[in-house]
Amino acid sequence: MKIGMSHGAGGEVMQDLISNIILSNIHNTRVNGGVGLEDLDDGASIPLGDYEIVMSTDGHTVDPLFFPGGDIGKISVAGTVNDISVMGARPLAIASAMILSEGFPGEDLERIVQSMDAVSRETGVSIVTGDTKVMERGKLDRMVITTTGIGVVKRGEIIRDSGLRPGDKIILTGSVGDHGMALMAFREGFGFDTDLESDVAPVWGMVEAALEVGGVTAMKDPTRGGIANALNELADKSGVGMVVDEDMIPVREEVRAVSEMLGIDPYEVANEGKVIMGVDPEYAEDVLRAVRKAPYGENARIIGEANQDSHVILETSLGGRRILEAPVADPVPRVC
């Protein structure tokens, strides 16, 4: 087998690659009974005394490096901060490794590092160690940034993907499809007006607000594969189904327009500043109120509810019910 682009797209093909080649060849995957590699959660945890250290890493290859709403620097720090956050842990520190291509412009690098710094200051997460390498011209497309983050949480208070229970409300913290659609449009040179902007942002503020209220049972940031993937992963890992009211999912008008022109579903493309939470119904309204007051959370909504079924069902007032499936890398036409 040879690796194709679909192996990195976040769909089923990537899941297969992970289980067949990666998981089957790595043997030590867990420390002290914490969350480990094969849990395929947003990060891992290492229980130590009364606390658990949460750890997560992410390699960032964004094309283009600078895009409306952000750049690779912002995404590399925010993305890792977010992965730590949705484990329910307070993010503390970031390590960053940069690989640059020979000839990379110094002024671009500076802008990127300043973006990293901005997110670090906004969240209070320090960038504590790093590494820089340069590769020969032509061996690498401009640059790759790998960030690793650690956070901390009281022992046993980690929020897992698998914690959703029937009856839990599903909260979505804002509009979907912004990052994926903005990047796609910008990258392909479609020349759209600049209303289209990535939502890249650190979500810790919203998560912290929710955790303070309590009742959060599961969390995920809907990055690659969009909410279609994230909702299905939550349902699968928790062994539940859910019904989502499609009319409650916010999609920006511009995102919808682009999706209607490209034929790409806004539910299937990446977000970089959103969280999906499962919340005990008793706490749901309070959590929602708290999230709405937090930065980036003003458009949060309750979009649905988990049940004992096994599908993610989208319900619309007009169109009835359809099954929302996890996206595959290359959609094949199916409309007759």
Added chain:
Amino acid sequence: MYRAQLTVEGIVQGVGFRPAVYRLAHELGLTGYVRNMGNLVEIVLEGDEERIKRFIERLKAEKPPISRITRINNEMTAIDSPSFSDFSIKESSSESSGTSVIPADVATCSRCLEEIMDEDNRRYLYPFTACTDCGPRFTVIESIPYDRERTSMREFPLCSSCMEEYLNPLDRRYHAEATCCPVCGPRPFLWRGDVIETDNPLKMAAEFLDEGEILAVKGIGGTHLVCRADDEDAVMKLRSRLGRPSQPFACMSPDVPSVEVYACISEAEEKALTSRRRPIVVLNKNSDYPLAPSVAPGLHNIGVMLPYSGMHHVLFRYTAAPAYVMTSANKPGDPMFIRNSEITRGLEGIADYFLLHDRKIINRCDDSVVRFRGGEMAFIRRSRGYAPEPYDLTHLSENLSALCLGPELDVTFSVLKGGQCYVSQHIGNTSRYDTLLFLKDAVNYLMGITGTESVDVIACDLHPQFLTTSYAEELSERFSADILRVQHHHAHALALMLDNGVGECVCIAADGVGYGADGTSWGGEILHCHGPEYSRVGSLMPQKMPGGDLATRYPARMLLSMLLDSYDGDIRELFIERYLDYFPHGEREIDVVLKQMETGLNTGVSSSTGRALDAISAALRICGMRTYEGECAMKLESTAFRAKGELKIPFRIMKRDGRYILDTSGILMDVMDFLESGEKRAEIAHAAQRAVAEGLAEMAVLAAEDLGVEVIGGTGGVFYNEAISLAVRDYVKERGYSFIQHRNSCAGDGSVSLGQAVAAALEYRK
């Protein structure tokens, strides 16, 4: 003296079979008994050999109208003395073996209709009147053997008059499981928020309809939305409430003469219309067409049926309407509502009144639809009146049991058991959750009434994303059954070959979309099929679909894709000038599509005939947005219908990667040139359709020559198009090949599950 022990399989229960046996045995002076056994009929006869033989001959010839005999096993033994003094009908036994099946629903017979219309009869105007020759069957049965206790008639215990008929072997209601009368049977009632008090709900319903109201009418296998078909305001009101701007509605008229007022009927069409199966027949409209224009807008034809239940007959007694619109009551893509509470809730705001009854519908069953092309019938949908009658596959497989789940849209599924393939009623679009639930329910019921507990094989489509595919995977685990993935067009071809008893052919499979073996989307394929194998020997030119499924909804995207490489001038200008309104986001969207063609972002590749016809339809400004399946191609056919045929568009075939390719871009270029030179749209439409048809036919002929094959077939939804299917047939015959097409099966996706069953039978015969 001899004793014969007969077992009869086929459609032999609930059709008056035992009384017929009883009468015949009496007439021939034979003794013994007859009884239902699970799903076959057992007959024991004593008498002389000659008479027993005559009995069997006459039984085959004189069996009741609905019954069908697929097999008679006969064990004759010489005996010294008789064990029986007379001939009797014995109690049913629930032991089950054999492969008999429940008959399909049957339209009200003439004798029942006479009773309904006879003022002195106790069933005067009673809408649920039925007998052994007619009435609901499949739609009321829960399990086998077919007895009243296992149907939804269980809730209506027979009154003494009905019981007398039911127990008298010489009465035509002897063991008529659905029989009833106004005293003991189901009742109709009118509803709007609450039951409306009236002693004649049907008369009141007809009056509401005359006033332009929309009614939901619960019937035999489902619910219809009904309004007068000659009332444009009512029809438009229904369209806007349903959100169906132009999907054609079917009509029902009281009798043939009322249909002749607005449509022409051939002899064969009349036979189908009046048959006891009562399908919707697609008829050409008269040039003088007095019904509301929006019943079937933009089309030269209209789907028509005649009354098939007492309810329909009685309604028409109270109105002068020449026809009612009768369309399935559902949300787009969802199954019809069948439970009273769902009907009233689901159709709130759509129907003004509800004409309901208190009998449960067990098996939902949509109306069947047929269309004639050059005098030959084809199923568009094979459902009520036909399902679940089996196809005979005994020549391919005696013992394999398989469950075949079909594709995704227009799904039927099939149960193969004991050499019989039971194709289900129409299920629909299984990407919809409620339709998927309906599929799962219907699978349980059909497996139950065919006595199938487990299966060896689950067959499904090759498409990895179909929900029927993941359901197949789930079932294969549950039954520990093998899974067989069948390429869509191969399944089409196998159904066609079964229908015609052909083992090898070159097949033209032309439709909207099917997942190809190479991962691209197919739909204009020339397949060489032989046994379980096939190879792709030709296809339409693979074309990009900018926006994927979006290019199906907005055919101008296909047009742009197909013209892009060949068009000389500024294609952007052309589209802005002529087709701007075909892009909901205007100029900006045209730029996006051009860019998508360049970068390949979300542009699948398809060799679909449907997409090529859509593009022609868009080019001629016939259809710019598809609001229902097949709309653009259907309107293209209707536009071409009245053409004189004076234009000709040549076609070009090349060979690429070892297979023939028809240059569809070339055809589109000629369409644009003719448009430029001011030719009539109808003539261009006609010529373009013909070029596609003959191009497909020529590729098939070339392949048949290469391979030394003598039979060429045509399958897929495109073959509903009369002009295309006749052009292909004539072209193929002209070149000396024989041509086969669907006769007793759907050309479209409704028979994909049947083809999958054939594939399973062939695969496991090896």
